[in-house]
Amino acid sequence: MDAKTKIIIKAVVIPLAFLILILTIVALFVLKCRRDRKKDEQENLNYSFAPYEQWQTPPQPHNQQWQAAQHSHNQWPMNQYPMATAQMEKSLVDYHPLGFAEGIDTNTAMVWVKALLLGLCASTTFAQSLDGIYDLVRRRMPKHVDSFRFSLMDFNSTNNDQFVVSTAANGTILVQGNSLSALSYGLHRYLADVAHVDIYWFVGSQLHLAPIPLPRLSKPLTGSSTVERRYHFNTVTFSYTTAFWSWEDWELQLDWMALRGINLPLAWVGQEKILVEVFREIGLTDAETSSFLSGPAFQAWNRFGNIQGSWGGDLPYSWIDSQFELQKKIVRRMVELGMTPVLPAFTGFVPRAISRVLPNATVVNGSRWGGFDERYTNDTFLEPFDPSFSRLQRSFIKKQQQAYGNITHIYTLDQYNENDPYSGDLAYLRNVTHNTWLSLKSADPNAVWLMQGWLFYSNWDFWTDERVKAYLSGVEVDQDMLVLDLFSESQPQWQRTQSYYGKPWIWCQLHDYGGNMGLYGQVMNVTVNATQALAASDSLVGFGLTMEGHEGNEIMYDLLLDQAWSWQPIDTDRYFHNWVKTRYSSGVRGSAVPEELYQAWDILRTTAYNNTNLTSTAVSKSIFELQPSISGLVNRTSHHPTTINYDPAALVQAWQLMDSAASKDRSLWSQPAFLYDMVDITRQVMANAFIPMYINIVSTYQAGASVSKDGSNLIQLLYDLDSVLSTNDNFRLSTWIQSARSWARNDAEADFYEYNARDQITLWGPKGEINDYASKQWGGLVSSYYIPRWQKFLHYLENTQASKYNATKIEAQLLDFELKWQEETTKSTRAETRDLRSVLAKVSRRWPSVFGDQNSP
Structure with missing residues (x-):
């Protein structure tokens, strides 16, 4: 062995071998800790999520237990939660990484070691990801920054979100959950049901009114979601409501969303910046693009091909830049709060001048929409089976990933919103979706296509059952598509489409058109019909809010989001009572809400x-x-x-x-x-x-x-x-x-x-x-x-x-x-x-x- 080889062995091989040995020892030690932890959880944390049926670990939708629950839905008390054993309460303190010192069994030294190691593991793995929810507390409850402790943990029972809220011996509120969304919703349940403070549209945050000290829990609060996804936003909300929102407006909205357990929001701001760059890349001039883009109050309908151009003047590029910067803040905060943003994709709608730069491209004109003359409608649509479509899709998604990071694989894409396809031929319809799907997968191999199912209702005379089936069949892998049944509470389409022929779908409450302001709701449909759909459809994966505008009736939206955590229809009598109690609470301990307010809301x-x-x-x-x-x-x-x-x-x-x-x-x-x-x-x-x-x-x-x-x-x-x-x-x-x-x-x-x-x-x-x-x-x-x-x-x-x-x-x-x-x-x-x-x-x-x-x- 020559000298050079010996030097290499001493300098590289030996240290590397030593490092591998250390890592192996650490890995074995951590594995043992995890096994011990799992054993302890099975022995000491073997509590039920549901002495009350509404919080139980979700049964299979079609079993007798669920069916029996349907006949007793009026028993659901929103302000009551399962009891837990003293052993469970003690173990929550023992094992919490920040509060394990209280009430610990000093005769079991190994528990100290485990708790310390688990705390270190938790702080190493989750400290960064928990920053978002701690920041929410700092924003809305600055006097209570040290009053809460959050911990991510695996309950080892279902894939749905779960939480446990309890009180440590020193009064700290411990919130544990298996996701950031579960933690946020658990925090919300404590604040609304125990501290009687909440955050609202228009009214703003009242969380700072929480009493000092915070109320102690005699029994833990627990909850388990019935669905994986809680979706928010109609595409047109970004015009009717949020068109001119500031970052401060968005901060309030995002905190509201997080606390209500929303984990799949549409992020539809500022996409014109990406689109302009894609169009520049293929040679379109800014003037040609400007003739296509619509004004700030009408961008939603430009994005899915109903209108083009801007009456009253061209869209300033300063608007495009400012909205792009706003979008960066929005998606960053969404991710911090544990949400998966739904980002836009290239839809195929392009400026009329596309034929100048892509003379051989296959394009068609969309339908005339809303009574507009040709100048402002009949948008040009690049057919998805044209090779240029896939190229533009890859460019769009790549630029978007560069701008925001690789933060999602779910993309919204609506091609026929109140516009009929060029042809009703079944093969043509399948070809459109098939090539659209392939374009998404070529840009992001993990892409999931989210679409609004509104077209199947609004243009029902065109979208016969066989055409719906042909269109959806173009996406050959069911899990690669997610359909919003946009108007489930009044005009559901999931039944006639056989649950969208196996595609995952979300039960949505539309409720409001154009930001109308009348007092209105369908409490029975939102509760009973939603739970019946959950029992009847194996491909239902979420509940969602899809109102066109946010203009009041907030209790109706809270109701559906809370229904996502109950297998039984919510008892609306009790629910309204508790909602009123929190909404009008002064935050002063012992203060009472006048009885007349309960009567008025009833x-x-x-x-x-x-x-x-x-x-x-x-x-x-x-x-x-x-x-x-x-x-x-x-x-x-x-x-x-x-x-x-x-x-x-x-x-x-x-x-x-x-x-x-x-x-x-x-x-x-x-x-x-x-x-x-x-x-x-x-x-x-x-x-x-x-x-x-x-x-x-x-x-x-x-x-x-x-x-x-x-x-x-x-x-x-x-x-x-x-x-x-x-x-x-x-x-x-x-x-x-x-x-x-x-x-x-x-x-x-x-x-x-x-x-x-x-x-x-x-x-x-x-x-x-x-x-x-x-x-x-x-x-x-x-x-x-x-x-x-x-x-x-x-x-x-x-x-x-x-x-x-x-x-x-x-x-x-x-x-x-x-x-x-x-x-x-x-x-x-x-x-x-x-x-x-x-x-x-x-x-x-x-x-x-x-x-x-x-x-x-």
Whole structure:
């Protein structure tokens, strides 16, 4: 052996062998610890997840145990959790990596060693991944940073998410779960059900009101999800609700999502940046791309090929850049909080100039959509079986991975949203999906294609059962596709498609179109139907929220997300009671919520939130939001119903109970949740009162009498409604407009963004193509838009005999006003806020016929 070889052995081989020996010893030691731990868990942590049926380790959907549970669903108490043995409580403390020192059996020295080693393992493996949930506590509960300890552990029972919450001897709240999402949901259950604090849309976070010290648990809280996936977001929500959101808005939303157990959210912001780079790469100019992209309030429909181009001006590239930066923050926070973002993929919709750079490409034009003229619709679609499609797909996903990291394998891709395919031939349909699927797999071998199943309902006349089957069959591996049954609570498609022919799918609550604001829900469908689907379909893998807009009715969305953790339909009576208790809690230990608030919400539960009219399938719209006419406004059905499916007098009673509660507990007038809800219920009471007043005016007019007096009363009701709405930032036009203008770099951009914001909630198109679809009951919008429309309409009635009524003429007059309103701009940053209590006192005294003959506080 020469000298060189000896040097190599001494310098490399011997140290390497020694390192391997050390690693082998460590590995064997860790293995022994894990075996001991598993044995101890089996012996000492052998507690059941379910003395109560609703939390039990999930039975198989078709077995007798589950079927029996269906017949006792009213026994589900949301605020009660399983008992556990003292041995289990002690072991939770013993083995927790940060709190094992309390209550430990000092006679068992080996337990110390195991606990220390397990703590080291946990801190090494999970410390970084737990940062997200600890940061959530720091953001929302800064005074309680040291009050919680989180730990990831394997319960060795099911693949679903599970959690255990308990109290250590020193008062620390210990939250254990087998995923970050389970930890977050377990934290939420403790905060909402025990500390009685929560985080809400509009109202914001009330978690900082949690008492000090935190309430101790006499028994652990445990829970197990019934489904693997909890999905959130409709594609169009990114226009109707989040179009102009700031990072602060998104932070609140993401924390809300995490605490409610959402683990599969759509991340659909800023994708235009990636798309522009892909188009540049193949030679398209920015001008050619700009002619394709739509304005910021309408990007959702551009992304899946309904519209193209931007009326009112081109989309600024500064918007594209800023939204891209926002998306980076969003997906980073999603991952930190244990969510798997659903990212976009290349859909195939391209600028018209694609033929210049890809002259041999196979392209077709999409359908005309929404009554738009050809300039803004008939989008160009690159057929997936063209070789260029796969090339652009790989480029898109590669650039996306470079921007955000390799954070997901799930991609949203909708090709026929309210657009019919070029051909109904079965082989053609299969060819489209097959090549789309292959393009995804060529870009990401682990890709899963998520699609909205909305097309099978909205264009049901085209999508026959055989065409649906052919289209889905193009994805040859079932697990490579995930279908959102978008409207499960009212128009489910999973039954007629035999659970999407074996493809995994998610039961979704759509509920709201365009951000409508009426009080509405189907509590029985959301609970009973969801659990029945879970029992009937082997390929159901999740529950999801797919409302088009976030505009109230928050309890309905909480209800479905909590149903994802119960095998039985939730007892809505008990659920509403507990929800009210937490929503109006002051955070002061021992304080009580006035009984009138429970009574008011029970009325809502049995009326507005218990719709059983199958012709009214979504949130209602008030007729005062619609373009005035002498016909066609009352009792509309379908997606934008104006029908009131409950006795309006019942809602007045609920309002009176709310008002009575505030007269007894005046602190409610300073509580954000109560102020929001009082405006919301007042808004609905006044909107309901508008209907008989309108009907009376039409009858008077058709009888040949003057409508002047009744018309004046109608306008006064709207002015008073505007004053109520204007007391709260969440019900004001100025909030929406200022959010839009805040993204601008200069006045020209600010005016363009405001134009987009105004147009979406009124004309929805350059000429009112989808007029009033996304209308809102907002202060400032009522006074500046709806009232002038009704005044013009009433003026026309006063000066035109019923026999000479000309709908075309009055519609043209109203459109002229509507078009001018789009061009207005708002330079002020904030409208004056008035006190709700004093406004309600004035309004309720003026309208005893609306609110009842009673004195306001």
